[in-house]
Amino acid sequence: MSTFISYLRKALAFSIFVAAMSTLPIGAIAPEYRIAYLVADQLSLGGKPPQQEPLVVPKAAPVKDNPAASMPEMPKLVVASAGTAVQPAATTTPAPTAVGGPTLTHVVTSGETLSGIANKYKLTVAQLSALNGITNLDMIRPGQKLLLAAEPPLPVSHTVRNGENLSYIAAKYGVTVSAIIQSNDLPDINRLKIGQVLNIPSASTGALASRSAVSSAGYIWPLTGSISSFFGELRGASRHSGLDIAAPTGKDIKAARAGRVDSAGWMGGYGYAVIIDHGEGYKTLYAHASKLLAKAGDRVVQGQVIARVGSTGNSTGPHVHLEVRMNSKFMDPLKYLPRR
Known part of the structure; x- marks a missing residue:
């Protein structure tokens, strides 16, 4: 009889323990195990674990002369919450630009040709070769810097000397008298002062204009x-x-x-x-x-x-x-x- 009573006490204590444990918020205490429980439950019921879309990583381009320059940037992995597919971060390839500005110089890279560079900057091969003194069109090398246009010249000014007039000054710089008048806002075009400084507006674009006519x-x-x-x-x-x-x-x-x-x-x-x-x-x-x-x-x-x-x-x-x-x-x- 005493043995039976002892057994009942143990069974009662176990039931109370189980009832107490079932009331505790286990998910709140250990949320990282929540997905594992769901998977375990599905497996116990004969189901299959949820399938996640495989992450596709693009293959690197073949390495040429310069591995560091030719290797594409690998996509960045984004850490997502449970139930969210992991996707690679979007990457962008910067457009090629000329060194020193949009149309000043270009640094040759491996595989480039003179005709390809000329087309990129809307020039003719003759213009590009003339600007850089290139006589052999096949002899350009990686790292070579090519001039694409004239560097902007410094503004030109003229100091009036004894005996000079606007017609003489305009002829000297290859500009019109009206252009000099407009640039300097002259009150009386027939009264220039010795030592007066005049801005020559068109002279600063003369070099560029001559370059465009190749x-x-x-x-x-x-x-x-x-x-x-x-x-x-x-x-x-x-x-x-x-x-x-x-x-x-x-x-x-x-x-x-x-x-x-x-x-x-x-x-x-x-x-x-x-x-x-x-x-x-x-x-x-x-x-x-x-x-x-x-x-x-x-x-x-x-x-x-x-x-x-x-x-x-x-x-x-x-x-x-x-x-x-x-x-x-x-x-x-x-x-x-x-x-x-």
């Missing part, structure tokens, strides 16, 4: 002016070896094409002159200058000011004598320059 051969006009003597004209027993372009003394003379300055200085009948070597046997000469701004060995870009107009040497007035030479043979410059 011929199919890759040349630009060295300056604007009227042609006073053509190539091949008879001069006594010889023919004229170049093209004469009349312009006011002191006007900028620009490189018709990029290259290396072969020589610069006094050259007898040519007066002060500059010769630029463009490679592949091509050279250009700019003669009768009043001042030289480039020296032998300099690398110049197309449109860079290399000298100023003068009338030195065998000359009858201010102009630039332009020659184009191919393997020391004189060529007609008009066949290389853009049509006006």
